[in-house]
Amino acid sequence: MTGKIIKGIGGFYYVVCENGITYECKAKGVFRNRKIKPLVGDNVEIEILDEEKNLGNVEDILPRFNWLNRPAVANVDQTVIIFAVSAPAPNFNLLDRFLINMEQHEVPTVICFNKVDLEGFRQSEDICRSYTKSGYEVLFISAESGYGIDVLEAVIKGKTTVFAGPSGVGKSSTLNSLFPDANVQTGGLSEKIQRGKHTTRHSELMFVDDDTYIMDTPGFSSLYTEGIEAEDLKLYFPEIAAYTGTCKFNMCNHISEPGCLVKKAVSDGRISKMRYDDYVMIYNELKEKRKW
Ligand code: GDP
Ligand code: ZN
Incomplete structure (x- = not known):
């Protein structure tokens, strides 16, 4: 069987x-x-x-069609990465590192911004929305008011989804709105799990219904850029990967090479400047690491 x-x-x-x-x-x-x-x-x-x-x-x-290390899980249809639009303000650099990790493992990612009921949404809205330009599906929800929960529900239906997010963004609240019967503890559940005496480090899929499974990942650990060569980083930014082979130099890393179409796209506003800056930062980090 x-x-x-x-x-x-x-x-x-x-x-x-x-x-x-x-x-x-x-x-x-x-x-x-x-x-x-x-x-x-x-x-x-x-x-x-x-x-x-x-x-x-x-x-x-x-x-297996894919697998992740942290959490250890195979055949992931998608991850839903949750950030808050405010309180705490989104750490986009952290988000970009997470996305690199998912691209490396070929796991499609849906970015879910929670707490849109907060006034602070106005400050981060444009950058949050700009992730659609990078090729990601972006959802806006409020676990508190219930806004957008129906859309999220449709997104996970029939799939195996890993939920991730830094603490405080409302991941437990979101899971509770999705599955009112599951009774996930809010208020730093992940910390409790990590500090608890009976530490259970195993990962577990929750069966939702036919072909729908979710996994809640305590903490936020999939941020290692291990096993990535600086020259491959461009493949893990979908909007930059789209320019593969189009620049003047075939092997262009889009850093300071002449005739670079990625840099042009950044100055034209077709590629988000913030995403590009993170790309350059992480590229340099990977180069530095190799020297050691
Ligand atoms: P987790 O650490 O990501 O699991 O976050 P929790 O679900 O424990 O929520 C952290 C805090 O954010 C709690 O005080 C929640 O009441 C609050 N919170 C969660 N979702 C929302 C939301 O949509 N809007 C607002 N304003 N607060 C929220
Ligand atoms: Zn280039």
Whole structure:
């Protein structure tokens, strides 16, 4: 029978199968000699060992279309990254680093700006909206008033979605408006998890309904630009990647080369200056890192 791993703890994998039953499985034999280890999110083939106690054995992992390290999860259809438009003011540099990470892992990202009910929205609105120019779907919501929650609900339907965001932006409140029955604790839930005695560092998919799964990631850890060469960074900014091979120099890094069409697009306002500045900053960081 095929199913999806929704949780893995202490050598056990919990697999939801087509029949709606969750089987507690071990992964015996087959994986010992292979480098691959089952991940939450993996679609797997299981052998049922005990129909009554819902026990099984993972026999095979079906091909993954992508996977993330932090949180460890496979086959992610999308991430929804939540920032607040105000209180706390959005840290766009952090957002850009997060987006690079998702581009690197080929995970589509929807940017969700919460707290649009706040007056401070006016100050950040233009920059928030400019992410559509970068090729991202941008949603504006208010977990408090319920504005836009229906749109977000439609976005996650039928998909496996990882929810991420720095603390205080209203991620728990948003999840609570989406799933009133789930009762996610608000007010720094992620910190509680991190500091709690019974620290559970496993990632877990929550089954919402047919083909809809979500994963809440405590904290905000996917910000490592590890494994990226400075010269590849341009591929992870969609609006810059669109200019691949069009500049005067075929291998243009769009930094200070003559005849650079990206720099022209920035001065024409077709590419966001802020995004470009972050690109240059991170490019230089990656170059520096390599020297060491
Ligand atoms: P988390 O750390 O991202 O999970 O954030 P929480 O959901 O715990 O919310 C942090 C704070 O922001 C709480 O005081 C919430 O009441 C508040 N908050 C969450 N969503 C909204 C919103 O849409 N508008 C306003 N004004 N405040 C919000
Ligand atoms: Zn260029």
